């Protein structure tokens with residue numbers, strides 16, 4: 521079987537998970553990993569039989585490398601993606617494509633110019649529950665969609681982990697901005713966002729937001745993105761999607777997947793599917809098959825534009841037209 525030789529750049533929370541995910545795929549081989557933290561790179565490399573590097577540029581010079589997963593902090597995506605494109609490597613870039621719109625456009629330009637495969641890591645599209653919601657809309661089961669409510673809330677310790685690198689809209693909101701475009705099969709026309717100020721956290725970014733979206737076909741949506749869940753919260757996340765259509769409604773809760781485990785260290789609500797493995801499998805299979813990207817640079821730009829509009833709306837109090 522032909523195997524795609526993959527390198528992972530950035531071995532933090534999600535980069536480490538991508539390594540474990542790629543290692544489960546018989547059609548892929550994790551050949552190289554890179555992180556500035558040399559101890560982490562060496563340990564991950566030893567775990568998977570890969571070669572350890574410090575930087576993206578060093579990893580991209582690895583012989584016999586076909587594709588890379590860029591899991592660096594958001595503001596570093598552009599330089600690594602441009603280098604990967606120049607090296608002719610297929611790439612999966614973690615969400616958001618970039619923090620800055622010009623950086624995001626530069627990534628798309630570089631991939632287009634080099635004619636390399638570019639996929640954006642909007643993992644929510646690979647949760648079976650969200651896929652089913654999309655099918656319910658696409659099949660007409662719910663009738664014309666009138667409104668949607670999406671919640672993506674994390675535990676409060678996430679703010680110190682991200683340390684003001686980006687706010688909650690880039691970290692969490694962008695997932696639902698993309699998912700709603702995809703589930704509803706529609707584009708956002710206008711954006712209004714408010715941000716709570718009652719209990720500020722240490723980092724000077726938005727922490728709790730309600731973003732109201734109007735869609736081109738007339739539906740409305742509200743996205744709650746926040747990270748104020750207490751550390752005692754049994755799941756550490758609260759992700760929901762409610763859809764109301766002319767002929768039906770849909771309620772999705774990621775906590776209610778049919779299993780709760782009450783163990784020595786408390787209650788947990790485990791995921792019943794691994795969306796990251798499904799995402800990485802789709803990336804690998806499509807690159808091997810020469811198939812088009814399922815989540816394009818244009819998708820990354822569209823979701824990023826909604827984040828930018830929401831931030832502008834918080835700053836000005838205005839409704840922003842896209």
Ligand SMILES: NC(=O)c1ccc[n+]([C@@H]2O[C@H](COP(=O)([O-])OP(=O)(O)OC[C@H]3O[C@@H](n4cnc5c(N)ncnc54)[C@H](O)[C@@H]3O)[C@@H](O)[C@H]2O)c1
Pocket residue numbers: 529530531532533534535554555556557560574575576591592593594596614615616641642643690691
């Ligand atoms: N798809 C998802 O569900 C999901 C989940 C979490 C994070 N993310 C995204 O993944 C990206 C990474 O987030 P994270 O939470 O894993 O971050 P992280 O801080 O946990 O990890 C980043 C890693 O990059 C390394 N690094 C930093 N600068 C480097 C450089 N110049 N060269 C090499 N290595 C360098 C750090 O040492 C660290 O190990 C972000 O864009 C984030 O939004 C996506």
